[in-house]
Amino acid sequence: MPFIKGSEAIAESFKREGVKHIFGITGGAIMIVYDALLEHEKSGEINNILCRHEQTAAHAAEGYARACGKVGVCMATSGPGATNLVTGIADAWMDSSPIVAFTGQVPTSLIGGDAFQEADIIGITMPIVKTNFQIRRVKDIPTIIKMAFQIARSGRPGPVLVDLPKDIQINEDEVYFLEGELDIPGYTPNIKGHPLQIKRAAEALLRAERPLIISGGGIVHSEASPELVELVEMLGIPVVTTYMSKGTIPENHPYCLGVVGMHGRMCANLNINQADLILAAGMRFDDRITGKLDTFLPTSKIIHIDIDSAEIGKNVEVDYPIVGDAKTVLRQLIEALKTMIAGGSNGEKRTAWQNRVKEMREACDCLDEYEPVTPIKPQYLMKEINSILDDDTVVVTGVGRNQAWAAHYLERMNPRTFICSGGLGTMGFGFPASLGAKVAKPDSWVIDVDGDGSFLMTCQDLATSVVENIPITVVILDDRSLGMVRQWQSLFFEKRYVETDLGNVPDFVKLAEAYGLEGIRIENPSELGPALRKAKNADQTVIIDVVIDRDENILPMVPAGGRTDQPIPCKPWPRRYNK
Amino acid sequence: MTSSIEEKENETKEGVHLIAFVVEDRPGVMARVTGLIRRRNFNITQISVARTHIENYTRMTFVVQGDSRTLEQVIKQLRKQVEVLKVSELKPETSVARELALVKVRSTDITARNEIIQYINIFRGTIIDVSPSSLICEVTGDSKKIDAFLKLLGPFGIIEVARTGTTALVRGAEASPKIPETPYIEYT
Numbered sequence A: 001m002p003f004i005k006g007s008e009a010i011a012e013s014f015k016r017e018g019v020k021h022i023f024g025i026t027g028g029a030i031m032i033v034y035d036a037l038l039e040h041e042k043s044g045e046i047n048n049i050l051c052r053h054e055q056t057a058a059h060a061a062e063g064y065a066r067a068c069g070k071v072g073v074c075m076a077t078s079g080p081g082a083t084n085l086v087t088g089i090a091d092a093w094m095d096s097s098p099i100v101a102f103t104g105q106v107p108t109s110l111i112g113g114d115a116f117q118e119a120d121i122i123g124i125t126m127p128i129v130k131t132n133f134q135i136r137r138v139k140d141i142p143t144i145i146k147m148a149f150q151i152a153r154s155g156r157p158g159p160v161l162v163d164l165p166k167d168i169q170i171n172e173d174e175v176y177f178l179e180g181e182l183d184i185p186g187y188t189p190n191i192k193g194h195p196l197q198i199k200r201a202a203e204a205l206l207r208a209e210r211p212l213i214i215s216g217g218g219i220v221h222s223e224a225s226p227e228l229v230e231l232v233e234m235l236g237i238p239v240v241t242t243y244m245s246k247g248t249i250p251e252n253h254p255y256c257l258g259v260v261g262m263h264g265r266m267c268a269n270l271n272i273n274q275a276d277l278i279l280a281a282g283m284r285f286d287d288r289i290t291g292k293l294d295t296f297l298p299t300s301k302i303i304h305i306d307i308d309s310a311e312i313g314k315n316v317e318v319d320y321p322i323v324g325d326a327k328t329v330l331r332q333l334i335e336a337l338k339t340m341i342a343g344g345s346n347g348e349k350r351t352a353w354q355n356r357v358k359e360m361r362e363a364c365d366c367l368d369e370y371e372p373v374t375p376i377k378p379q380y381l382m383k384e385i386n387s388i389l390d391d392d393t394v395v396v397t398g399v400g401r402n403q404a405w406a407a408h409y410l411e412r413m414n415p416r417t418f419i420c421s422g423g424l425g426t427m428g429f430g431f432p433a434s435l436g437a438k439v440a441k442p443d444s445w446v447i448d449v450d451g452d453g454s455f456l457m458t459c460q461d462l463a464t465s466v467v468e469n470i471p472i473t474v475v476i477l478d479d480r481s482l483g484m485v486r487q488w489q490s491l492f493f494e495k496r497y498v499e500t501d502l503g504n505v506p507d508f509v510k511l512a513e514a515y516g517l518e519g520i521r522i523e524n525p526s527e528l529g530p531a532l533r534k535a536k537n538a539d540q541t542v543i544i545d546v547v548i549d550r551d552e553n554i555l556p557m558v559p560a561g562g563r564t565d566q567p568i569p570c571k572p573w574p575r576r577y578n579k
Numbered sequence B: 001m002t003s004s005i006e007e008k009e010n011e012t013k014e015g016v017h018l019i020a021f022v023v024e025d026r027p028g029v030m031a032r033v034t035g036l037i038r039r040r041n042f043n044i045t046q047i048s049v050a051r052t053h054i055e056n057y058t059r060m061t062f063v064v065q066g067d068s069r070t071l072e073q074v075i076k077q078l079r080k081q082v083e084v085l086k087v088s089e090l091k092p093e094t095s096v097a098r099e100l101a102l103v104k105v106r107s108t109d110i111t112a113r114n115e116i117i118q119y120i121n122i123f124r125g126t127i128i129d130v131s132p133s134s135l136i137c138e139v140t141g142d143s144k145k146i147d148a149f150l151k152l153l154g155p156f157g158i159i160e161v162a163r164t165g166t167t168a169l170v171r172g173a174e175a176s177p178k179i180p181e182t183p184y185i186e187y188t
Helices: A006-016 A031-042 A054-068 A080-094 A121-128 A138-153 A166-170 A195-207 A217-221 A225-235 A266-272 A326-341 A348-364 A378-388 A401-409 A430-440 A452-467 A483-492 A508-514 A525-537 B002-012 B029-039 B068-080 B110-122 B143-156
Strands: A003-005 A021-024 A047-050 A072-076 A099-105 A131-134 A160-165 A172-174 A211-215 A239-241 A256-259 A277-281 A301-306 A320-323 A394-397 A446-451 A473-478 A518-522 A542-547 B015-024 B043-051 B057-066 B084-090 B095-106 B126-131 B134-141 B158-163 B167-170
Touching: A003 A006, A006 A031, A006 A138, A006 A166, A021 A054, A021 A430, A031 A047, A031 A099, A031 A166, A047 A430, A047 A452, A054 A072, A054 A080, A054 A099, A054 A430, A054 A452, A072 A080, A080 A099, A080 A121, A099 A121, A099 A138, A099 A166, A121 A131, A121 A160, A121 B029, A131 A138, A138 A160, A138 A172, A160 A166, A195 A277, A195 A301, A195 A320, A195 A326, A211 A225, A211 A266, A217 A225, A217 A326, A225 A326, A239 A266, A256 A266, A256 A348, A256 A401, A266 A348, A277 A326, A301 A326, A378 A401, A378 A473, A378 A525, A394 A401, A394 A430, A401 A446, A401 A473, A401 A483, A430 A446, A430 A452, A446 A452, A452 A473, A452 A508, A473 A525, A508 A518, A508 A542, A518 A525, A525 A542, B015 B029, B015 B068, B029 B043, B029 B057, B029 B068, B057 B068, B057 B167, B068 B084, B084 B167, B095 B143, B110 B126, B110 B134, B110 B143, B134 B143, B143 B158
Parallel strands: A021 A047, A021 A072, A072 A099, A099 A160, A131 A160, A211 A239, A211 A277, A239 A256, A277 A301, A301 A320, A394 A446, A446 A473, A473 A542, A518 A542
Antiparallel strands: A003 A172, B015 B057, B015 B084, B043 B057, B095 B134, B095 B158, B095 B167, B126 B134
């Protein structure tokens, strides 16, 4: 390889990593990389997507990664460009999404001198990335970029940041590109579960009378849905999911109890503490799932599968820890169980438990109870959306009640078809993540089920949707308030509505029109179906602004720090279910 | 049964733990590990850091305060850092631990000076600087020994003290933590 410019080496590295789309905004300290990308863009190899805010670029990269499993890439200039990425990087960190963020930096000679648009993005992002690099020599470019992608996508996926000082982009050096995977000394994710632990866990599963699986985001990352479903059907084990793993088992499956946790379904929440054995796979016992820790799973044994050993024993003490990749470990468990069951069936002792959860599961299906009234009930809106979703439709949500209603009611059949900000709870995530998801899945319908508060945080990127031709559907649950906080005020703060009323602006139809898009305002429930169908078939982004009943609460709800099995119910439940 | 209950109690007991780990010597690695300790709410009382006998590798020793669960989390979180290659807990019964202290003490009259020298000898320290009214000595030992030494010298008037953090090695012929054989990747 002859002497080449750093920016050329960066572009070449992108190509070698299979980067097809880059979400970003140019600027003084990154324009040289963009300049080198021009030829690749002309030849159609790399598609630059110019966003209107760097936060959007990061969320879009995450939406892309979550929708297709490939590493999402975002890029920004130094200083404010880099710091604007931070929320998106933190979001990807909390939800273990594989993204690589590239940031421009002032020339190495100026670093540390408070130069114009200098920010210590390495220091700033250290707590929210798997690792980060500042490239200090042109010849290091291929190695570092290769490491960045390898680390982002492998093990427990997550964000990696690469900081590119301007002189590194400009200078020339002899550069060698490497083939294959690198052997990184300090980074060796454990993939296979320990055989002894597998055996012990399999025996426990066979012994259990009331087993329950908690499927987590790791099932999505490791593409372990087929193994999950196989295990469920093999032993007849009910499954609850987190927001991150919605769709890892088809939600019409008789053993799928839906989402669990703060706004989980009653059939999931009321059963979790009844289990005598929990198999938690690729989840991290977040407080939104566990509620008050010392009342969570008081009597059950726990098998915990996670590729990140630090997650095991972090929040909850575990009886059968298994460090490994969810797909590999579930496969190992299935094989172990097959040999053990070969002697005869052992399903009978679980029948009572299975009948109980099935009965409760059916009692939970209450969407039909919601009538088309005005103002529109959010549940009724979910019913309408549900009826028009395809199995491959990607549902993305904002954060707040919109997210909880969507997670609670929208039925998803496949992994990667429900994307929301789970761990960080980033308002403004929905719309940009939808753009990324649409880029990843151009042939699927992408629908952003959003709140007005959430949507307004990143709606400037309607421009990106238009200019880059990324058509999605935005459904706004318009309650003119920060609804989730308002609900807390209503339930726990004596209806003292402080700073949660957003006022009667904006006019979302006019907002859409300002970008040359169609906006539809809906107050009458009968107009929902036609509007959704129209948006689904449109070849550009459509905003459907649905005026909802702001006083309708998302229930059930476990108050913060409360018991997962004692939610405020959505309706009176037969007492027998509480035992 | 009794023993298992005792074990359980030992597990949750607050204590002082010694963790040694080997890292790649790269810019920012110190900030990376100390930042990790801060944000995970761990409590570290001593740090000692220096290069090893092998190029590109640095050894760090942390004294961590907390129960066994905290200790386990510290070790696991450290292992997740890409620059951190190997982490070991060094238990007091199977390792040797030392700290170095440089102590500058007032020694204005001959009686005081003689007495101080006696203490230094008892503690197997060395005088490394003398002035008409003060002297500097170095003492090594575990933290408790140094504490005891400083307590004895206190009445003479300690002017300043510089202590290193504890550093330690496991006893016997094995290395712990071992530097892995995977080759170092060249980049700065």
